[in-house]
Amino acid sequence: AQTVTQSQPEMSVQEAETVTLSCTYDTSESDYYLFWYKQPPSRQMILVIRQEAYKQQNATENRFSVNFQKAAKSFSLKISDSQLGDAAMYFCAYRGGETSGSRLTFGEGTQLTVNP
Amino acid sequence: ETGVTQTPRHLVMGMTNKKSLKCEQHLGHNAMYWYKQSAKKPLELMFVYSLEERVENNSVPSRFSPECPNSSHLFLHLHTLQPEDSALYLCASSQKGGQLLTNTQYFGPGTRLTVL
Numbered sequence: 001a002q003t004v005t006q007s008q009p010e011m012s013v014q015e016a017e018t019v020t021l022s023c024t025y026d027t028s029e030s031d032y033y034l035f036w037y038k039q040p041p042s043r044q045m046i047l048v049i050r051q052e053a054y055k056q057q058n059a060t061e062n063r064f065s066v067n068f069q070k071a072a073k074s075f076s077l078k079i080s081d082s083q084l085g086d087a088a089m090y091f092c093a094y095r096g097g098e099t100s101g102s103r104l105t106f107g108e109g110t111q112l113t114v115n116p
Numbered sequence: 117e118t119g120v121t122q123t124p125r126h127l128v129m130g131m132t133n134k135k136s137l138k139c140e141q142h143l144g145h146n147a148m149y150w151y152k153q154s155a156k157k158p159l160e161l162m163f164v165y166s167l168e169e170r171v172e173n174n175s176v177p178s179r180f181s182p183e184c185p186n187s188s189h190l191f192l193h194l195h196t197l198q199p200e201d202s203a204l205y206l207c208a209s210s211q212k213g214g215q216l217l218t219n220t221q222y223f224g225p226g227t228r229l230t231v232l
Contacts (some may be wrong), residue, residue, distance in 0.1 A: 004158075033219065043204055045223035095219065100148055101210060103172065104221055106159040109162070 002027045004094050006107035013082045014115050019111045020067075021077045023092030031097030034068070034075045035056070035104070040088040053074065079112075087114045119143045120224035123206050128230045129197065137192040137227045139207030144158040147212040149221065150182060153204040165190060168213045195229045204228050 003026045013019035025034070036048040051059045051068050058066050063083075067076045079086055092107040120141045129135050139150060150162040164172035165184040179201075181193040190207055208221040 035220070038225075042225065043228070044225045045206060045208075047220060047222065050220055101166060102149075102166070102210060102219065102221075103161055104149075104159075104208075108156075108158050 002029075002094050002096065002105045004092050004107040005107050006090075006092055006110050009108070010040075010111045010113070013079070014116060015082055015084060017082055018078060019082055019112065020042045021092075021112070023075045023077070023091045025073050025092075025094050026103075027073065027076065027094065027096070029045055029096050034066075035093040035095070036066070036075075036077045037091045037093060038088040039091065039109075040085075040087075045091075046072050049077065065092050074102075084114050085104040086114060087112055103108040105113070119222050120207060120209055122205075122227050123226065124227060124230045127231075128232065129194070130232050131197060131199070134193070134195040135198075136206055137193065137207075137229075139192075139209075139224055141188055141189040141190075141207075141209035141222075141224075143209055143222060145209040145211050145222075146187050147210050148184060148187075148191065148207040149210075151206040153206055153209065153226070155203075159206065165191075181199055184185035194229075197229075199231050202229055202231045 003066045005024045005051050028064045032053045034051045037045050039045050049061045049064050065078045089109045091109045123138045147166045152160045163178045163182045168184050183191040204224045204226045206225040210221040
């Protein structure tokens with residue numbers, strides 16, 4: 001079974017600085033997808049960024065980028081120029097390939113605090 | 117984001133009550149999901165509906181009964197719940213299969229359920 005591990009329950013960063021959130025996963029599949037979601041105090045789960053395992057190029061979305069290391073099964077999220085609105089719980093999620101159904105497996109989350 | 121809506125946003129019920137949670141998606145998707153988010157636990161997938169057919173039921177107690185009358189609506193009927201069922205219940209939708217851009221799950225704002 002696939003598992004997703006976020007080893008940092010809490011992280012903090014100064015406004016305008018850069019922070020990296022860690023995520024590792026365990027899978028025997030070669031084709032899969034990875035996601036980062038954020039959940040602010042409103043509890044709305046919002047997609048931040050996504051990556052296809054067969055793509056070697058790391059995904060980027062404005063200030064958000066990932067460091068995808070397939071061999072190491074690592075998928076970290078880098079937030080540049082952190083803003084107060086980035087404060088939230090961040091979840092890493094894994095989805096298998098076409099034959100694995102549509103299940104998303106989530107990590108336990110990292111609570112990010114942004115200090116002014 | 118109003119692509120996936122959920123009602124009610126908050127619900128308090130006694131153990132003998134019967135209530136229903138409603139989810140509606142306006143994204144043209146054909147797969148819908150129910151997740152449970154309890155304090156200090158990863159999101160747990162409860163049910164998956166694809167093309168209005170239940171394709172996954174993750175050992176959820178029978179006091180939770182899902183219903184998917186069409187591809188845009190998903191219900192979770194609740195009866196004789198226990199206090200440990202208190203949690204945030206999240207609905208999500210996606211396009212079944214396909215490439216990353218189409219199989220990404222989008223979440224509603226959740227229903228905060230308290231069972232007394």
